[in-house]
Amino acid sequence: MRVPFSFLLLTLATILSAECACADSDFNELLSRFQNVNKTLPELSCNLHQEAPKDFCDSPYDFICKNLTGVKSRVQKGHLALDRSAKKLLLNRIASGNLEMSWGKLPLDPTLASINEESLTKILQDEKDKRSIMLNYNYTLAANDIVQNDADLQKDLQSILDKIKKGMSRFVEKNKNFQACKNGALSRLKNVKFFDLRHAPEDYKDQCGGSTLVAQAVAYSAEDGIVVCPGAVMSGFSDKNYDYLVPIFAHEIGHLLAGSLDRCYPNNCISKISGAGYMLDENRAEWLAAKSLPDILDDQGKPSRERLRNVIVHYGQNLCLTPNTSSGQIDSHPNQEARLNVFYGKDQRTREILNCSGPIELTEDCN
Numbered sequence: 001m002r003v004p005f006s007f008l009l010l011t012l013a014t015i016l017s018a019e020c021a022c023a024d025s026d027f028n029e030l031l032s033r034f035q036n037v038n039k040t041l042p043e044l045s046c047n048l049h050q051e052a053p054k055d056f057c058d059s060p061y062d063f064i065c066k067n068l069t070g071v072k073s074r075v076q077k078g079h080l081a082l083d084r085s086a087k088k089l090l091l092n093r094i095a096s097g098n099l100e101m102s103w104g105k106l107p108l109d110p111t112l113a114s115i116n117e118e119s120l121t122k123i124l125q126d127e128k129d130k131r132s133i134m135l136n137y138n139y140t141l142a143a144n145d146i147v148q149n150d151a152d153l154q155k156d157l158q159s160i161l162d163k164i165k166k167g168m169s170r171f172v173e174k175n176k177n178f179q180a181c182k183n184g185a186l187s188r189l190k191n192v193k194f195f196d197l198r199h200a201p202e203d204y205k206d207q208c209g210g211s212t213l214v215a216q217a218v219a220y221s222a223e224d225g226i227v228v229c230p231g232a233v234m235s236g237f238s239d240k241n242y243d244y245l246v247p248i249f250a251h252e253i254g255h256l257l258a259g260s261l262d263r264c265y266p267n268n269c270i271s272k273i274s275g276a277g278y279m280l281d282e283n284r285a286e287w288l289a290a291k292s293l294p295d296i297l298d299d300q301g302k303p304s305r306e307r308l309r310n311v312i313v314h315y316g317q318n319l320c321l322t323p324n325t326s327s328g329q330i331d332s333h334p335n336q337e338a339r340l341n342v343f344y345g346k347d348q349r350t351r352e353i354l355n356c357s358g359p360i361e362l363t364e365d366c367n
Helices: 027-032 060-065 069-095 117-125 132-148 151-174 182-191 202-207 230-236 245-256 258-264 280-297 305-319 336-344 348-353
Strands: 002-004 011-016 019-024 216-220 225-228
Touching: 060 305, 060 336, 069 117, 069 132, 069 230, 069 305, 117 132, 132 151, 132 202, 132 230, 151 182, 151 245, 151 280, 182 258, 202 216, 216 230, 216 245, 225 230, 225 245, 230 245, 230 305, 245 258, 245 280, 245 305, 258 280, 280 305, 280 336, 280 348, 305 336, 305 348
Parallel strands: none
Antiparallel strands: 002 216, 011 019, 216 225
């Protein structure tokens, strides 16, 4: 199944000289105030209509997703860098007659003889231009080739994937639900790899959005592979931090393990999770990603509070840039609020590591 993901910063009220000012918080400051935010000078408020800031443990979704200005800026910066490189490469391919489609190399197009970056941008954005589909297809290939040829980026992504595979293996190995299924799952986990978008079926290329650079990864079961759209790495371009991809890749691996684990999931429980979507396979994949996260981040399944919250916040920021899915749709994925508040926010082990306390609405934990 296709699971788009994107990324965002949040907002907390900044308290200055015993007065409240509504402004974006620096990300590091936000993390340092992760706990008990709304216990700080609770008598202050920006105005009568402003809701008090939420504590992460009360509502990860509200804490993370209410203001995305900072992360939007980071994503836009990454988009601009990748876009410039992709257009430069695409212009070179146009000039040298190296455009292609799924059936092979294309002949030179005389209407593109004098094209420059400005006119290329107009064509890419104009759906009425007959050349738009062809050029967006080649833009996707150009952006993908840039990502694939970035040795440092590929090293970072492979390191993330290796950690995910080891951590998910540890979780499957010890989880009581999977004892009858674990051998097949562990064997398949060893084979999971990245699969180059260039060699994937054509509909995978279409999902990457051409010059819009859709931020998503997709499971390719036929090859035990994860296909990464170029747009998925935009958010990490500026600070070279790709931690937000950990839950995304783990979710896609959940789809790759579906045939091995289906009969061993606590399906009666997962199907009743409050607020999740109706697609059981999507709920299972998100449940597995959330449950495995502590094992992915630490060999003993006991990452530091800062490490765990950092990954969840980065993941949530990216997730909340994506148009929301209604959990009332029969074909829906879990929506943003369910992913953050239910699968992560109400997971008992996650709450213990984050030192969350106090009563929460009971939900199926499906341990």
